[in-house]
Amino acid sequence: MPKAAPTPQQLSLFNRYPTNYQSNLFTESRQEFTELEKKIVTLLVNQLGNMAVQGKIQPDVNVVVTIPYGELTKDRYERITEAAESLSKKRISFKDDRNNQFIFITPFPFVQSLLTEGRRFIEIKLLADVVPHFAALGQRYTKYDLDVMLSLSSVYAQRMFEIVSMHFHIKKMRFTYLVEELRNILNCPESYRYVDFKINALEVAQRELRQKANIILEWQPSRKEGKRVVELEFQIRTAQQLAVEGVQEDAEKLSALAPHELVIKGYEVMAQYQLKPWQKDLIITDPELLETLFRLHSEFLNGMRPDVKNRNKYLAKSLGMDKLKQPKTAARDTQTSKALQPQLSFHRPASDTRMSGQAQSIGSLLGTILPEKKG
Structure with missing residues (x-):
């Protein structure tokens, strides 16, 4: 009896792409991975998703992906080996809404470590019928930045980053999840009460997303049953x-x-910047310059211009002060100029306050002028 022909395999040589693409089905699956295992899977998805985008996924063919150890660590190779070994035993599960059932898959039955020309690699084989769960992008899919994902140190932050990216990709800035559904997706322990889920999963993810992804994730209860929160709305x-x-x-x-x-x-x-008295006089008497001053000051304090190293120089250039010379009339009597300035301002002379303290926002400054509402 002739031997059955071996199942064909498609080999993917590692090529690092800046963006990940994955199916929404995988994004909303329940995953048992640890933080380090998830990073290995993220790099695998990096290869599969970009192969799918380029039309390189062959139907009914197993896929073998190699991942260099150096993509995950500089020297802690033993941790990578341990994570790769445990990865072969981990499951993902998909919810079948039509039948209210779950489909459980062990997606990586074959994982091995290789040493080639002095470099270590992880080799992962995906069976042909598993590949679509990761790479069947369809009309809607999840797209996110690889480096941001790899920078996240909590598996809850990693998973919420995927979920947020899935909605952000279609410009859906508000979305809801049933609490039990989200707990299941995030693979939270069964012992977690709602307060544990909020503190240990959602708030941990919230902090990391703000610090490392510049994403502000907020939520509030959108449905309750008695005192029990059953649904959350995210923004x-x-x-x-x-x-x-x-x-x-x-x-x-x-x-x-x-x-x-x-x-x-x-x-x-202006007292918060290094401006000369005659420059202040020009700005204060020109509505356009004054408007530019307020706008730039607000942009600085609200973090819109993080690349500006020297705010004084940037402000002077934006206001055109770097090309102007002091008018002769302004230099006649410095003492007179200093004596006149307090008539237009209630703060100490600029020489006392110039860049010497914390910058104040326009909102806080306005509080000293606008009368409080009575009522």
């Missing part, structure tokens, strides 16, 4: 969005001020 905002909102809020507060109040605020803001 995604980026740090850039928060900065824009802060600048817009400052602009709205400024638009409500009378001209003399804008003059006072102008001098208070």
